[in-house]
Amino acid sequence: MQKVHDFKSSKTGKMTVKEKIVWLTDIVKQFPVGNGFFTALNMINLTIEQGEFMGLVGPSGSGKTTLLNIIGSLDTPTKGEAMVMGHSVSALTAKESAALRNRNIGFIFQSYNLLPVHTVYENVEFPLLLQKRSAGERKKAVMDALEWVGLTDKAKSRPAQLSGGESQRVAIARAMVKRPEIVLADEPSANLDANNSHTILKTMRQLNEELKTTFIFATHDEKVMQYLKRIITLDDGSISNDETI
Amino acid sequence: MTRQFELFKSGIMLLFKTAIKNIFGAGRRTWLNVAVLSFTFVLMTAFNGLIDGWINDALTGSRAWETGAGQFWHPTYDRYDMFTLPDAHGKIPEDFAPYLADKSVTPVLVIQAAVYESGNMQNILLKGIEHTQQILSIPSNRLLSEDDLIPAVIGERMANTLHASQGDHLLIRWRDKNGAFDVREITIASIFSSSIATVDEGQIWLPLTKLQEMTGMQNEATYLVKSEKCTITEDIKGWSYKDNDFLLQDLYTLMQSGRVESFIIFAILLTLALLAVFDTQMLSVFRRQKEIGTYVSLGMTPRQVTRMFTLEGTSYSLLGIVTGANWGFPFLYWFRKTGIVLPESYTEIGLGVHETMLPIYNPGTIMTSIVIILLLSVLISWIPSRKISKSNMVEALKGKIT
Numbered sequence: 001m002q003k004v005h006d007f008k009s010s011k012t013g014k015m016t017v018k019e020k021i022v023w024l025t026d027i028v029k030q031f032p033v034g035n036g037f038f039t040a041l042n043m044i045n046l047t048i049e050q051g052e053f054m055g056l057v058g059p060s061g062s063g064k065t066t067l068l069n070i071i072g073s074l075d076t077p078t079k080g081e082a083m084v085m086g087h088s089v090s091a092l093t094a095k096e097s098a099a100l101r102n103r104n105i106g107f108i109f110q111s112y113n114l115l116p117v118h119t120v121y122e123n124v125e126f127p128l129l130l131q132k133r134s135a136g137e138r139k140k141a142v143m144d145a146l147e148w149v150g151l152t153d154k155a156k157s158r159p160a161q162l163s164g165g166e167s168q169r170v171a172i173a174r175a176m177v178k179r180p181e182i183v184l185a186d187e188p189s190a191n192l193d194a195n196n197s198h199t200i201l202k203t204m205r206q207l208n209e210e211l212k213t214t215f216i217f218a219t220h221d222e223k224v225m226q227y228l229k230r231i232i233t234l235d236d237g238s239i240s241n242d243e244t245i
Numbered sequence: 246m247t248r249q250f251e252l253f254k255s256g257i258m259l260l261f262k263t264a265i266k267n268i269f270g271a272g273r274r275t276w277l278n279v280a281v282l283s284f285t286f287v288l289m290t291a292f293n294g295l296i297d298g299w300i301n302d303a304l305t306g307s308r309a310w311e312t313g314a315g316q317f318w319h320p321t322y323d324r325y326d327m328f329t330l331p332d333a334h335g336k337i338p339e340d341f342a343p344y345l346a347d348k349s350v351t352p353v354l355v356i357q358a359a360v361y362e363s364g365n366m367q368n369i370l371l372k373g374i375e376h377t378q379q380i381l382s383i384p385s386n387r388l389l390s391e392d393d394l395i396p397a398v399i400g401e402r403m404a405n406t407l408h409a410s411q412g413d414h415l416l417i418r419w420r421d422k423n424g425a426f427d428v429r430e431i432t433i434a435s436i437f438s439s440s441i442a443t444v445d446e447g448q449i450w451l452p453l454t455k456l457q458e459m460t461g462m463q464n465e466a467t468y469l470v471k472s473e474k475c476t477i478t479e480d481i482k483g484w485s486y487k488d489n490d491f492l493l494q495d496l497y498t499l500m501q502s503g504r505v506e507s508f509i510i511f512a513i514l515l516t517l518a519l520l521a522v523f524d525t526q527m528l529s530v531f532r533r534q535k536e537i538g539t540y541v542s543l544g545m546t547p548r549q550v551t552r553m554f555t556l557e558g559t560s561y562s563l564l565g566i567v568t569g570a571n572w573g574f575p576f577l578y579w580f581r582k583t584g585i586v587l588p589e590s591y592t593e594i595g596l597g598v599h600e601t602m603l604p605i606y607n608p609g610t611i612m613t614s615i616v617i618i619l620l621l622s623v624l625i626s627w628i629p630s631r632k633i634s635k636s637n638m639v640e641a642l643k644g645k646i647t
Contacts, residue, residue: 074542075639094546102544109642113539117270129259130544174543 021181021214022048022071026080029066029237040066041077042237048216050181053208054230055217062234064218065186071216072105072184073097085181102130106175106213110187112167114159120146120170121155127178145173149203165196172200176207182214189221201227260549264556268564271525275561278521282565282618285518287573289511289614291580294604296507298584300500301605302440304493309382310441312492313470317341317350320483322467330357330370334422334465338482341469349474351378352466354456358419360449362407369403370448371419373456380472383444387435388452395455396434400445404436411436417449422461429459515618518565519625526558526629537633538642547634554633558626562618580604 027044030037041063048054048071056064069075070082073089082089085104092100101107106127114123124145128138146152149169159167168188175183185204189197205227208215217224225231233241268275308314318324322333337345337352344350354373359366374381376388383398390396399409409415411433418428431449439445457463469484471477480486490497530537540550584603633641 069639072542074538074642075637094548098541098544098546098549101542107539107542109539109542111535113535113542113642115536115539117266122266127543132256 019050020047021050021085022046022216023083024067024070024080025083027067027070027077027082028079029063029070029075030078040237041070044080044237044239046232046239046242048214050214051208051212052230053205053215053228054232055219055224055228056232056234057218057220057225058234058240059220063237064220064234066237067234068184068186068216068218071182072107073100102127103178104181106178106180106183108168108171108175108183108185108188110190112159112164112171112191114162114167114170114174116159118158119155120151120157120159120162123159123170124174124177127174131178141177142173145177148176148207149173163196164191165193165199168192168196168200169203172203172207176211176213179211180213182216185215185217185219187219187221188217189219189224194223197221197223256549260553260556261560264553264560267553268557268560271529274525274528275564278518278525278561279564279568281518281521282562282622283569283572285514286566286569286614286618287576288514290569290573290606290611291577291604292507292510293610293614294577294581294606295585295602296500296503297607297610298603298605299503302602303496303500306440307493307496308489310439310444311381312489313351313380314473314475315471315478315486315488316492317469317471317477317481317484317486319467320485322355327357330355330467331420333467334462336464337466337469338484340477340481344471344475344477347474348377348379349472350469351375351380352453352469354453354460354462354465355467356419356456356460358417358449360407361416361418362409367406368447369417371417371456372448372450373453374450375453378470380470381444382437382439383450384435384437385450388450390434390452390455395429395431395451395459397431398435398437398450399433400442400448401436401438402442402445403448404433406446409433409436419460421459427459511614511617515621519621522558522561522622523625523629525561526554526626529554529557530629530632534641534644537636538638541638542642547636547638551627551630551634554630555623555627558630559619559623561626562622566615566618577604577606581606 024044024046027041027046028039029041030039032038044063044067056067058064066075070077070089071084073084073087073092076082076090085100087096087100089097107113115126118126121142124142125138128141133141143152143155146155149172151166151169151173154162154166154170159170162170168191171188175185183204188200188204192200201224204215207213217228219225228245230244231241232239233243319333319335321329323329334354334356341350345352351374356371356373358369358371360369361367374383374385374388376385378385385398387398388396397415399407404410407415413433414430415433416428416430418426420426431451437445453466457465478486478488537550540553541547545553581604584601586601
């Protein structure tokens with residue numbers, strides 16, 4: 001396990017006192033199916049504080065990913081209000097929502113979603129390019145992020161040359177490089193073996209502890225649950241249990 | 246303002262760099278598109294070059310051999326109406342005297358006649374021209390004769406028709422100004438080669454003074470050809486001034502149709518090339534849905550992703566043009582030197598075409614082709630890509646855009 005570098009984000013510096021960074025009030029999400037609707041989320045009320053390491057757990061179809069997508073401003077609720085970093089997700093324009101994702105939210109996907117034609121370095125650098133950071137800043141941030149996940153030697157490799165575990169570590173570095181307030185991880189260990197799962201979870205836990213980044217998982221993997229400090233169980237689109245460990 | 250421009254520039258550069266990376270990453274599919282586009286670009290440049298070369302040859306040739314810098318026609322002369330010819334001659338107005346003296350205007354007398362060759366008769370036009378004139382390329386200096394022989398120059402087409410060679414004698418028959426027939430023998434002093442059929446086919450060029458004497462039309466002419474030196478551009482004493490826009494209008498019409506044909510071929514080739522780009526773009530949007538979703542999750546707006554995909558499609562054309570310029574330049578240079586050797590039948594049509602048609606590359610035409618290719622490729626790339634900005638990114642991440 002690589003040692004996590006001790007650095008402080010200017011943004012995390014502002015949030016020394018635990019703040020509520022996600023408020024979900026009476027969230028309902030429905031999808032059109034035939035002539036009717038399928039209700040994926042039903043009256044979800046939830047607050048998440050800065051620095052939490054928590055998971056949305058439940059069986060397939062329980063609404064975990066849907067809820068994660070709303071928090072990540074990739075989707076909007078049908079009813080209710082989702083406030084993320086002080087912004088109402090439903091009220092954001094496409095540009096504002098992109099800016100929110102670019103500056104404040106990191107994503108980690110089950111299938112890594114690395115950009116195939118870019119090298120590891122370029123994949124990690126991409127969010128910073130969108131932020132129009134200087135070349136010097138980018139280089140330092142990317143190398144730091146690769147060091148956290150122990151992949152500095154793979155900087156020039158392409159995603160096709162990496163193992164599953166390495167790919168997911170690149171995805172973590174890409175999500176963390178901009179030092180977001182929130183990281184959303186959708187089944188991050190689903191394609192990994194036990195060893196790799198533990199490695200990436202330890203990395204994320206360490207980043208959470210050192211950088212106070214909020215991690216929100218959508219998972220039904222027992223291995224992931226072992227690391228979570230708070231588990232919210234979803235059942236048929238409703239919260240059936242909210243347990244802090 | 247500068248800061249905003251810098252941000253805009255860096256945004257465009259990011260999209261462009263990413264687009265270039267993506268198209269290079271696409272491997273063979275990219276090179277297939279680039280190859281088709283570069284082939285289209287080079288082929289069109291060569292084809293347009295040929296059309297421009299032909300136009301240049303035809304215009305230059307027509308001015309040099311036939312129209313000069315314009316003509317003054319006898320009041321009754323109409324070159325499209327042969328029935329006007331018997332009366333289309335008259336004394337040259339005095340106003341032209343200074344121009345005739347400094348050779349900036351040269352008279353031509355046109356008479357209907359018949360030529361006999363091996364017992365066969367053929368109707369022809371006798372054209373009298375001064376042997377000292379230097380406005381037209383007709384080798385009139387060969388019409389100088391100090392004896393009783395009547396020297397004549399004819400073009401290669403006429404020589405072929407008459408089976409005549411230099412030094413041959415031919416019998417011609419014409420009517421003088423009183424309508425009486427007369428017959429004389431002429432000697433072929435020279436045979437010239439011209440791409441302009443209208444100074445060649447069915448025509449025999451004689452010394453002007455000799456023709457005036459033969460017809461009893463002293464100091465008369467049918468039309469006058471002027472050089473650039475002659476500044477008159479208006480009718481004089483009923484002799485109507487015809488500029489080159491009028492005299493070359495048939496050629497312009499022909500060129501216009503040549504341009505239309507060229508455009509149609511260009512359109513067909515470009516359509517085929519752009520279909521390949523369109524197909525690739527369609528495929529990209531469907532195959533790269535997760536990638537599209539990833540870009541959005543990383544902080545790009547769907548519109549930015551659309552722009553990037555459009556830029557990718559356009560980059561195929563850019564690469565096609567750059568690649569085409571690389572392999573096309575030596576080819577087009579070689580083609581400029583060698584041209585296309587046309588069959589004899591082509592040059593005999595009289596479209597102002599030389600035996601070897603040499604292309605001329607017009608920077609304006611090349612730039613127009615480039616702009617058309619780029620604009621159409623932007624459009625053709627945008628059509629499939631615009632779907633992205635309307636897509637649900639959650640579905641895209643799942644690879645479920647339909």
